[in-house]
Amino acid sequence: MSASETPTRGYTQDKAAYARRLKRIEGQVRGVQRMIDEDTYCIDVLTQISAIQSALKSVSLGLMEEHLGHCVKHAVEAAHDSGDPSDMDAKLAEANAAIARLVKS
Template identity: 50%
Template sequence: MAGYQNHKDDVVRRLRRIEGQVRGIQRMVEEDTYCIDVLTQISAVNAALQSCAVTLLDEHLNCCVTEAIVQGGEQARAKVDEASRAIARLIRT
């Protein structure tokens, strides 16, 4: 089961809103909107994606990683390593 299962509807709603924002940016480019205005919207989409990613990461840590730690052993180390790699990918972007 995914760690975000209890908040799946919220995550999907946020992603659909982001999808709409991206379509809006595409329209802006098609309509030759001023560059800075397009860049402002791209920045907003990036922030929304980061926020969604942090929410998913938080759910993963509180559910999947916590359960693995309780069980202990190699599975716990693997889940912590997996989470660390995910965090590293997020902070590189």
């Protein structure tokens, strides 16, 4: 891969959709900031924060699905072809750690 090439990630084909979703979440966060500035009722602020957390979790799960279906899958295929499981083991450990972080949050 040359220096000018960008590596393909699992989410690359859906990058625009992820960007739109994150922009929407960014707007929600700005809305919560505005609610705080305007002394909005606590429960209403908490409801919006819950919606933001749910939206972020949805993005996270989508990215995890893309990672498993692209990056981990390719590592498994490469390990099968080469007989060297080290990259596959690293990708699986990486995915397990990411899942553990998602479950904790």
